[in-house]
Amino acid sequence: MLTKEENEKLSRVGPGTPMGEMMRRYWHPIAASSQLSERGTRPVRLLCEDLVLYRDRSGAIGLVAQRCPHRRAGMIFGIPEQEGLRCAYHGWLWDATGRCLEQPFEQTEDPNSTFKDRVTIKAYPVEEYAGMIWAYLGPQPAPLIPHWDVFEMENVARDIGATVIPCNWLQCMENSLDPVHVEWLHQYFSDYVLERLGRPDLKRRAVRNGKRDESVLKHEKIGFTVFDHGITKRRVLVGSTEADADWAVGHPAVFPNYLRAINAFQIRVPIDDSHTWHVWYTYYHQGPGVTVDRNAPIPFYDVPAATLAADGQPEWPFLDNNSGQDMSMWYTQGDIADREEEHLGYSDKGVIIYRNLLKENMEKVARGEDPMNVFRDPAANEFIELPVEKGSYRFGDRSASTVSPRTGQASKYSPILREAVKIVYGEEKLNEPVHSFTETT
Numbered sequence: 001m002l003t004k005e006e007n008e009k010l011s012r013v014g015p016g017t018p019m020g021e022m023m024r025r026y027w028h029p030i031a032a033s034s035q036l037s038e039r040g041t042r043p044v045r046l047l048c049e050d051l052v053l054y055r056d057r058s059g060a061i062g063l064v065a066q067r068c069p070h071r072r073a074g075m076i077f078g079i080p081e082q083e084g085l086r087c088a089y090h091g092w093l094w095d096a097t098g099r100c101l102e103q104p105f106e107q108t109e110d111p112n113s114t115f116k117d118r119v120t121i122k123a124y125p126v127e128e129y130a131g132m133i134w135a136y137l138g139p140q141p142a143p144l145i146p147h148w149d150v151f152e153m154e155n156v157a158r159d160i161g162a163t164v165i166p167c168n169w170l171q172c173m174e175n176s177l178d179p180v181h182v183e184w185l186h187q188y189f190s191d192y193v194l195e196r197l198g199r200p201d202l203k204r205r206a207v208r209n210g211k212r213d214e215s216v217l218k219h220e221k222i223g224f225t226v227f228d229h230g231i232t233k234r235r236v237l238v239g240s241t242e243a244d245a246d247w248a249v250g251h252p253a254v255f256p257n258y259l260r261a262i263n264a265f266q267i268r269v270p271i272d273d274s275h276t277w278h279v280w281y282t283y284y285h286q287g288p289g290v291t292v293d294r295n296a297p298i299p300f301y302d303v304p305a306a307t308l309a310a311d312g313q314p315e316w317p318f319l320d321n322n323s324g325q326d327m328s329m330w331y332t333q334g335d336i337a338d339r340e341e342e343h344l345g346y347s348d349k350g351v352i353i354y355r356n357l358l359k360e361n362m363e364k365v366a367r368g369e370d371p372m373n374v375f376r377d378p379a380a381n382e383f384i385e386l387p388v389e390k391g392s393y394r395f396g397d398r399s400a401s402t403v404s405p406r407t408g409q410a411s412k413y414s415p416i417l418r419e420a421v422k423i424v425y426g427e428e429k430l431n432e433p434v435h436s437f438t439e440t441t
């Protein structure tokens with residue numbers, strides 16, 4: 001349980017708030033590169049700030065304030081020029097650093113006018129990396145975008161899915177420190193969803209020691225360790241011993257807002273205090289003899305937000321996969337979860353460790369230090385390996401035994417996986433609940 005003040009301090013990300021200041025020490029992805037592959041503009045809201053992302057005719061990208069400093073018209077109508085973005089209303093031209101390059105009528109009236117040198121538009125640094133466009137809203141000098149293993153891996157296919165979840169980012173992240181929900185939400189509730197979908201025959205059963213176990217996967221013990229880049233998780237499941245691989249490293253929570261899952265990152269980008277841009281960045285190992293060009297465009301796909309139907313009822317077809325189930329729990333906790341009313345138990349140990357880590361790092365920022373996972377040394381940023389549980393999905397050779405169950409994450413909607421499923425199982429399989437696929441891990 002937190003006080004109202006503690007809850008606000010941990011969750012709110014606007015300018016000047018303690019968490020907002022901490023979050024401004026990181027680069028955040030704001031779009032997939034393929035969402036702005038040609039000249040044009042895109043609205044972006046990040047950390048409660050309204051901005052316009054653009055690509056100019058030279059191919060360079062920029063990120064400026066939502067409104068033009070002249071008479072406040074929307075820069076979303078901006079015209080990309082060879083360099084910079086020109087406001088549609090009176091033609092003032094802005095470069096990516098926020099400088100005004102032209103004020104046509106002012107210069108007509110007075111060719112020697114210096115007015116343009118005295119107005120600027122708010123602009124933030126942007127970079128393209130790993131198929132995404134990243135923004136940095138913090139103080140200079142900007143750190144490096146971390147080269148996590150997921151982004152740097154060679155010879156893998158990738159795709160990027162995303163959705164806007166109508167709740168605060170912290171709810172999504174706390175879920176990543178909560179292993180116990182897996183046995184309930186992703187198994188017991190999941191089976192109930194299959195009943196509601198009229199397919200009780202597909203109920204999920206855990207595979208243990210090579211045998212089908214009719215009982216669900218059940219936790220006996222959970223453990224968490226803070227490491228250099230976040231928090232690792234371990235667990236003992238019923239029927240195993242600590243000597244078993246089960247008491248091993250699971251998906252780590254990467255500080256402050258990533259989950260490193262098998263073959264993927266889940267990135268929870270705070271749009272504002274009550275909306276999160278949730279990204280599924282997935283890589284797929286290839287079969288023998290298949291090579292993937294590292295610079296090939298990475299496909300982007302929309303994931304439905306799995307919100308309730310207009311009549312307030314669950315939409316069952318959204319709920320047959322882990323991501324639809326997870327996000328339903330997150331947004332029903334409220335815009336910002338009311339942590340004054342929560343009752344934490346042993347199952348929430350990891351949530352408490354994570355909140356403490358957030359507090360320690362907010363304090364570091366307040367003291368003028370860099371928080372965890374701010375990298376400034378290129379030599380230490382070549383390939384940052386994260387500990388992750390064993391297991392890997394291979395899709396390159398597209399054989400039945402290597403196509404995943406699609407229950408995990410948002411892979412139900414992944415174009416790469418849908419194509420593999422079509423080839424292996426046939427097109428009609430895509431219309432069935434995702435539980436109908438063979439479990440491989």
Ligand code: FES
Pocket residue numbers: 068069070071072073087088089090091092
């Ligand atoms: S409002 Fe943008 S140029 Fe006038």
Ligand SMILES: [Fe+2]
Pocket residue numbers: 175181182186322326
């Ligand atoms: Fe989950």
